[in-house]
Amino acid sequence: MLRVGLTGGIGAGKSTVSKVLAELGAVIVDADLIAREVVEPGTPGLAALVDAFGLGILHDDGSLNRPALAEEAFGSDDSRLLLNSILHPRIGARTAELVDGAPADGIVVQDIPLLVEGRMGAAFNLVVVVYVDQEERVRRLVELRGMPEADARARIAAQASDEQRRAAADVLLDNSGAPELIREQARALFEDRLLPFEANLRAGTAVSVPPIVRPSNPEWAAQGRRLVERLRLVCGDHAVRVDHVGSTAVAGLDSRDLIDIQITVKDLAAADALADPLAAAGFPRLADENRDSPRPAYGVGGEGDPGLWDKRTHGGADPGRPVHISLRVEGWPGQQFALLLRDWLNADEDARADFVAVKQSAVATAAENLHEDDAVTAYTEALAPWFDLGYQRAWAWAESTGWTPGD
Ligand code: ADP
Numbered sequence: 104m105l106r107v108g109l110t111g112g113i114g115a116g117k118s119t120v121s122k123v124l125a126e127l128g129a130v131i132v133d134a135d136l137i138a139r140e141v142v143e144p145g146t147p148g149l150a151a152l153v154d155a156f157g158l159g160i161l162h163d164d165g166s167l168n169r170p171a172l173a174e175e176a177f178g179s180d181d182s183r184l185l186l187n188s189i190l191h192p193r194i195g196a197r198t199a200e201l202v203d204g205a206p207a208d209g210i211v212v213q214d215i216p217l218l219v220e221g222r223m224g225a226a227f228n229l230v231v232v233v234y235v236d237q238e239e240r241v242r243r244l245v246e247l248r249g250m251p252e253a254d255a256r257a258r259i260a261a262q263a264s265d266e267q268r269r270a271a272a273d274v275l276l277d278n279s280g281a282p283e284l285i286r287e288q289a290r291a292l293f294e295d296r297l298l299p300f301e302a303n304l305r306a307g308t309a310v311s312v313p314p315i316v317r318p319s320n321p322e323w324a325a326q327g328r329r330l331v332e333r334l335r336l337v338c339g340d341h342a343v344r345v346d347h348v349g350s351t352a353v354a355g356l357d358s359r360d361l362i363d364i365q366i367t368v369k370d371l372a373a374a375d376a377l378a379d380p381l382a383a384a385g386f387p388r389l390a391d392e393n394r395d396s397p398r399p400a401y402g403v404g405g406e407g408d409p410g411l412w413d414k415r416t417h418g419g420a421d422p423g424r425p426v427h428i429s430l431r432v433e434g435w436p437g438q439q440f441a442l443l444l445r446d447w448l449n450a451d452e453d454a455r456a457d458f459v460a461v462k463q464s465a466v467a468t469a470a471e472n473l474h475e476d477d478a479v480t481a482y483t484e485a486l487a488p489w490f491d492l493g494y495q496r497a498w499a500w501a502e503s504t505g506w507t508p509g510d
Contacts, residue, residue, distance in 0.1 A: 105210045105301035105385075106202070108226070110218035111233030112268065113258050114240035114248070116278035116285055120233050121214045123289035129297070130205040132198060134215040141193040142167050151189045156182075208305055210297050219263040224271045225332040228300065228385050229421065231292065232272035234265065235279050270325055273424065299422045300385070307387040309418025312361045312425045314469040314482035316462045319358065323351040327362050330426055334364060337384045341377050343367040343433050344510060348441040350458075353448040357459050365441045366430045374415040374430035385420040386428055411435045440494060442508045447497040450504075454496065461489040 107129075111117040125131045141148040144165045152160060152167070156175040162168045176186040198213070205211045212231075215223065224230045235243075237259060244255040269275060274292060278285040303310065327347030334345045349363025350356045368374045378388050414437055419426035431438035448455055465485035472478040500506065 104202075104205055104207060105229070105297060105304055106227050107210065107212045107297065108218050108224060108230045109212050109214045109233070110216060110230070110268070110271075111278075112235075112237075112240060112262055112265070113216065114244040114255065115233040115235045116282075117214060117216070117233050119278070119282065119285055120231070120276060120289045121212060123286050124210075124212050124293055124297075127290065127293045129210045129212045129293065130201075132201045132211060132213045134194070134198070134213065134217075137194050137197050137201075138190070141190065141197055148189065148193045152186075155185055155189060208301065210293075210301050217262070219268050219271045224329065225336045228304070229273045229297070230271055230329075231274045231276060232268050233276045233278050233285070234268070234272075235277075237265070239279060271329070273326075273329060296421070296423045300420055303387075303420035303422065304385045307382055308420060309387050309389060310420065310422050310425050311418075311475060311479070312359055313475055314359060314466055314478050316357050316459070316466050317360050319355050320351075320360070323358075323362065324354070326424060327352055327364070330362055330364055330424075333384070334366060334381075334386070334428070337380050337386070338366060338377055341368060341373045343369060346442060346445075348429075348445045349427075350448075352445045353455065356448060356455050357462065360425065362424065362426045363441075364426060364428045365438065366428060367433050367438055368430050370432055371413060371415065374432075377430065378415070378417075381417050381428070386417045386426070387420060389416045389418050412437050439508060440497070443497050443501055443506060444493065446506060447500045451500065454493070458489065458493070461486060 109117060109121060109124075111120075121131050121133070140146075142152060143149065144167075149167060152172065156172060160168055160172040160175055172186075176182050202211055202213070213227070215221070218224060218230065219232075240259065241252060241255045244250040245252050274296070276285060276288045276292065302308075324347075331345045331347055335342065338345065344367045346352075346365045346367070347362065348365045349361075350358035351360075351362050366374075366377070368377070382388060412435070413432075415430040417428040417430070419428075429437075429441065431441065448458065465482045468485045469478040469482035472481050
């Protein structure tokens with residue numbers, strides 16, 4: 104099952120997107136609908152609200168009078184907490200029931216207006232944000248939904264900013280144009296990304312990336328941050344730390360379009376305990392443990408037990424965001440070097456320039472291979488001598504600057 108979080112500011116066109124995805128076969132779980140459902144007349148939820156806030160929160164026909172409840176509940180922090188303690192568990196239970204009821208190969212889209220405000224993004228395989236600028240949203244809410252302008256502005260002001268929503272978005276759907284354009288984007292999202300993502304997730308297939316070096320992409324930093332948050336949630340106490348490492352974590356450095364993440368663990372048993380949870384979250388284990396594994400031939404690492412370079416590797420099932428995850432043991436040379444390399448490259452412009460030149464020549468070498476797997480291996484091997492030297496240079500830099508891995 105693939106779980107997608109769908110959100111957007113009020114009036115952005117979330118409902119339009121959710122309708123298209125439903126038509127294509129997604130299971131929609133609508134947070135607003137559930138929030139109403141759990142306090143319908145006759146529900147234990149409504150009875151609990153009456154117990155807490157009195158009969159004054161009901162209309163004459165016994166249904167919930169929302170403005171009256173708001174008046175009672177938003178008066179103090181205590182009453183707000185009380186309200187949440189009644190609503191949240193019931194909304195959570197009903198949501199879980201609907202999600203669990205979806206088929207094993209389902210694509211579940213949870214439509215949650217306040218997903219960003221509630222910091223829920225990391226719990227989903229993918230977060231989709233529908234975006235329209237504020238003035239156009241006000242115009243649509245007023246002209247098409249008949250909302251008084253002051254209300255529309257007040258509601259927008261009470262929600263997350265566009266910038267916060269952008270930062271949470273794995274996919275940003277721009278609904279500034281005609282309705283047909285957003286429908287087309289939603290269809291393309293479903294067919295080109297959600298369907299293959301779900302199939303990969305179920306089959307335990309990781310997406311691969313050809314050895315082509317792309318110009319540095321300013322989005323990589325935010326993509327890395329979202330992956331780190333997601334992986335922290337999956338790993339919980341099994342991870343000592345989770346970091347965005349590798350070339351995409353170095354500002355301005357051209358790179359393969361592959362986000363490297365390092366999960367630091369206490370020992371390899373902890374890494375193995377994470378194999379299934381990671382796979383279930385869309386990060387299947389890779390068979391070839393040594394791919395993309397720079398292991399210096401000499402120097403500090405080479406002098407020690409070769410076992411000290413062991414790691415476990417996972418890929419990603421999302422065809423829209425290839426990722427390579429290394430699980431390494433805290434304090435082992437490979438774990439330290441991944442953090443050091445990133446920080447050294449960020450600090451040393453000459454090192455970045457050398458590295459890019461070596462990458463370009465590795466791309467040319469790799470291009471002689473017909474098959475992608477062979478090309479990736481050739482690319483990685485062509486980079487190895489640079490890593491040998493880089494290992495020495497990076498540690499020399501660490502010593503001269505007093506670098507530590509931080510936390
Ligand atoms: P949300 O669910 O995100 O609050 P809606 O889907 O209800 O937003 O969209 C707000 C209003 O704008 C609705 O009346 C909707 O029909 C309309 N709308 C949605 N997309 C477009 C568009 N591309 N052009 C014009 N109007 C649109």
